[in-house]
Amino acid sequence: MNVLITGGAGFIGSHLSENLKNDKRIKKIYIIDNLTSGSKKNISGILKDKKIKFIKQDIKNINKIKNYFKNVSVVFHLAGLVDVANSINNPLKYLKNNLLGTLNILECMKLYNVKKIIFAASSSCYGNAGKNSINESQKVETESPYAYSKNSAEELIKLFSKINKTNFVSLRLFNVYGQRAKMTGNYASVISIFLRQKKNNKPLTIVGDGNQSRDFVHVLDVVEAFKKASFSKNKNKVYNIGTGKSETINKIAKIFGGKKKFIPKRAGDLRFSKAKISKVKKDLKWIPKKKLNKSIQELIKNLC
Ligand SMILES: NC(=O)c1ccc[n+]([C@@H]2O[C@H](COP(=O)([O-])OP(=O)(O)OC[C@H]3O[C@@H](n4cnc5c(N)ncnc54)[C@H](O)[C@@H]3O)[C@@H](O)[C@H]2O)c1
Incomplete structure (x- = not known):
């Protein structure tokens, strides 16, 4: 099958792109990234592979990206602005990028009848939830425009799935760490x-x-979760992706x-932040393996 990854030149997206490149079930990988925080260096090892097509484009520009959705089976949507502190000073920028950008992705999927989206959602939707581990039905309590933009994007994905009979899996990522995570700027973990x-x-x-x-989860475990979500029969689900420890x-x-x-x-x-991960363990048979x-x-x- 053919897949499309938004934000595929970023920290998590580049690991996902590398992993999927080696998956024989996948024939073609379209990577759309405007390189605002990502870099071609992150995917330098796979850029020349004929399976990979890198497109330097902004997801806010629907006309420049729509044609790449033709013949795609799964969209992995990771493109986003990610700096919580910066989002407080620039809420509109975050909503345009993370929410309206997601709307464009959903419209492109509709145009070419793409049936599945795996979304990089954020545990920031739970806000200050206390010391106990948080399950997916915990009340949403956003504390920043970043968290709000990610959660609204998740809601929009759910809505489109209902209207257009498409499938989604939304992975609420906790604190992802690993090789290539940004070492500078506000957002650096x-x-x-x-x-x-x-x-x-x-x-x-x-x-x-x-x-x-914090619940720190290794990027390679996160990539496994994306992969399992994409091949699983479980659909229209929201899962926490953490380790269950903080x-x-x-x-x-x-x-x-x-x-x-x-x-x-x-x-x-x-x-505080700690994930309850029994749902994803049961449904996707996903278990974080890396020891902190x-x-x-x-x-x-x-x-x-
Ligand atoms: N890293 C974490 O701990 C964490 C936790 C929760 C959720 N997430 C989510 O996972 C996703 C990936 O995060 P990351 O840590 O790899 O960050 P990252 O900044 O390394 O990756 C984001 C990528 O999206 C690209 N991008 C941003 N806006 C774009 C646009 N308008 N058009 C095209 N490309 C665009 C950037 O250039 C970058 O390559 C994000 O959506 C983020 O909200 C990450």
């Missing part, structure tokens, strides 16, 4: 920031008291070792 600081022999900056916790930032700093420096909290930062401690050690080793 704590593990990437610590990697950069370790590389530059700088103290590790801990936001607030460091007792906030670690404090202080614990992550301890794994890295070295000097620490505490800095003030940022707008939009959440206190070992994976961080590997990332540190790769810095040298």
Whole structure:
């Protein structure tokens, strides 16, 4: 089958593109990315493969992207602006990109009768949900224009699936880490920031008291979830993609070792986040395999 990946030159999208390139069931992969935060370097290993067609385009421009949806069976929709703090100052930009961009994808699917979309949704829809693990029926409580744009995009996908009889799987990703995650800018996740600081022999900056916790899920596990979702018979479902465990930032700093420096909290930062993943385990037989401690050690080793 042919597939189309939006945001395929980004952190998660590039790993997904690489993985799908090696999947014999897939004949052609269209990657649409405007390279705002992604980079051709992320997919340099596969760009020349004849299975891959890279299209530098913006999903906001429907006329420039629509024709690539012809003969596509599954769309993996990962394109998005991802900086929570930046979204607070630029809400319109985030809504245009993440929500109206998604509307364009859905219209293109309708035009060429594409039946399935796998969406990179976000656990940010749960807001500050407390210390307990969160299941998919937890009340949505967005705390930033970013979270709002991602959740509204998910709602739009559900609506189109009803109207046009198409299928979706929405994967609410928790904190994804791994090779190629952005090390700079507001959006860089704590593990990437610590990697950069370790590389530059700088103290590790801990936001607030460091007792906030996150559910860190490895990018290669996330890619497996996308793949399983695309081949599964389960349809019109929302799944949490995390590990079901959460670690404090202080614990992550301890794994890295070295000097620490505490800095003030940022707008939009959440206190706790932990996924309940029984639904995805049962339906998709997906289990996160990567161990946090070992994976961080590997990332540190790769810095040298
Ligand atoms: N990384 C995480 O922890 C995490 C958590 C929850 C959800 N997500 C979602 O997963 C997706 C991928 O995130 P990522 O961490 O790989 O970020 P990323 O910034 O590396 O990837 C996003 C990609 O989308 C592209 N893009 C953005 N706007 C576009 C547009 N208008 N047209 C075409 N391409 C566009 C960017 O250039 C980039 O390559 C995002 O939608 C994000 O909201 C990520």
